[in-house]
Each structure stands twice: as structure tokens, then as C-alpha cells.
Amino acid sequence: MLKFHVPAGIGDISWCYSKVSELSKQRQIGFIVCGDQPRRSHPFVNILPRIVNLGYSKLSYVPHIQPNILPPKDTNLAELKDATYYLGLNPWLEAGHPLNEAFPHQPTDYHYALHLPHPDTLPAVRMLRSIPHKKIGLYCSSNRHRPDLGMWTSLQWLEFLRLVKGAYPDAVFVAIGAPYDDKTNEVADLLVNSGHSVYRFLNQPPCQSFRIMETLSYFFAFPSGLGIMADVLRVPCMMWYWANLGEWKHMGGLFTSYADPETLQSGAHIVAPYASVDEAFRLFSEKGAKHVR
DSSP: OEEEEEOSSHHHHHHHHHHHTTGGGTSOEEEEEOSSOOTTHHHHHHTSTTEEEEEEOSSOSSOOOSSEEOOOTTOOGGGOOSSEEEEOOHHHHHTTOOGGGSSTTSOOOTTOOOOOOOGGGOHHHHHHHTOOSOEEEEEOOOTTSOGGGOOOOHHHHHHHHHHHHHHSTTOEEEEEEOTTOHHHHHHHHHHHHTTOOEEEEESOOHHHHHHHHHTOSEEEEOSSHHHHHHHHTTOOEEEEEOSSOGGGGGGGGHHHHSSOHHHHHHTSEEEEEOOOHHHHHHHIIIIIGGGOO
16 A cells, blocks of 8 residues: 555645545555644545545654655656655645646646535535525634734624625625634624624534535635635635734745646635735625625
């Protein structure tokens, strides 16, 4: 078996799978997740087609093991002998290099299928699909993130979503996130107290979160695996990154590197730094609104 240590996190693992999806049809491939958190990685690996879930390892997020596989131009993953390697695309993408140029011998599957339960088995999905109005998804993350990175407060999120509601008066909001995403819950409370309809689906397993996302007309997200997966699932999305990158300035390369170039070009997937509420809404109106389903 060809075994890969992969970084923890849904988005990090997704990038790796995009490059081995086709190869997994010819060879047995297993993923071992590095690091202790986040623990949503295990159930995510379980829904990746043809990948054997080999659990977590005690290796750090970027382990120092050999051979340390990074994306040099001459690496052909298909020629690797059955052994254990480290596969991590974060340094490549954060430097601004496109995903499809990493491991160029392998095709890039930007919109791969997932092993998801049939929607008829999920009451939440059946209920959402019965709603005739537009469904605007939101994922605002949590208050544990540093405010000096330029992230929006809950009140700024509310201000922005009020503008969205003004453009789509009949829309309902759908809140998605992990159990620790208290800011998403705060924003949902503010929306409800302002008289807006909100459906909450916090603390759902990835398989159900993705089924719920597939019902959405549009998705607004904090930088996260859910936002990254919106592009995989072809869900129109606008995702913000920190305005003040600081020591994470290397993350600026992700604005243009990980998503399908076609969806970035069309505006079906927008990646942008946090801006003022008015500037963000103007960007959505100019590029994203035409993709609202």
C-alpha cells in the first residue's frame, strides 16, 4: 500500500486527495493524519473514495520524516514504491503556486465526488430542500481567533448579512460549523433577534455538513475547510482571509492557488481579505451575486 502522512484539517487533506484521486483507481492508498487537532479529519477521510483511513499519528503537523515529499517538478507519485511518505501541499499553495502545477504527472481533481449518505436519510437535508426560498449559508468561526488579524466581529457579520438580506428579502440563513464555533452561533442569535429566519446545523459530522452545503444558494465563510470544500462541491462561495496577515503573510498565496482556476475566474468562488462591510458587499455584488442559485 502507498501510505501518506497528511496534515490535519479538511482543507489540507482535500488538496492532497485532489492530486491522488486518479492514482487511487490504480493503487491502494492510505492516509495517516498528523497532529492532534482538528479531530474532524478522521470522519472526513472516511468519505474520501478509495482511501484507506489509517487513523492519526503522533507526528507533528509538518513531520520531519524521510522521504519528505513536497511538490518538485520531477516527482511522479505513481512511481513511488509502496512505503510511507509525507504528502503536504500547504507550503506549495501558500507560496502562490497553483494546485494543478504540483506533481504535474498527476491530474488535479478539483471537484471530486464524496461518499455521502443518500439525502433521503438526512431529515435536515429533506427539510432544507423543501424550502422554496434562497438559502444563504454562513460560517463565522469562533471568538478564540485573534482580533488583530482584521477578522469581523459578530456585529460586522450581522451588518453584512443585513445587506445580503436586503438584496434577497425572501432568503433564509443556514448556520454551519463545529461545536466550538461560538461566533457563528452569536451571529445566528443576532439574526434571529433582528427578525430573520435562521436554521442552525452546528456540530454536525462532515458528511452531513456537506449534504447541507449542497442545498445552499450561496455560502459565506471564514477561512476554513468548509469554505475550501465549497469549491470542491461547486457551491458558490465567498471566503475571507485575514486582512492583517502578520506572521501568516505566507497565507496570501492561497487567494489564488488552491481553487479551480475556472471558478476563481468566473467569480463562482471568491477568496478575498477581510475588508469593510461595504467593500465586501460591493465585491459580492460585482462578482458573486450572479452565481446565487
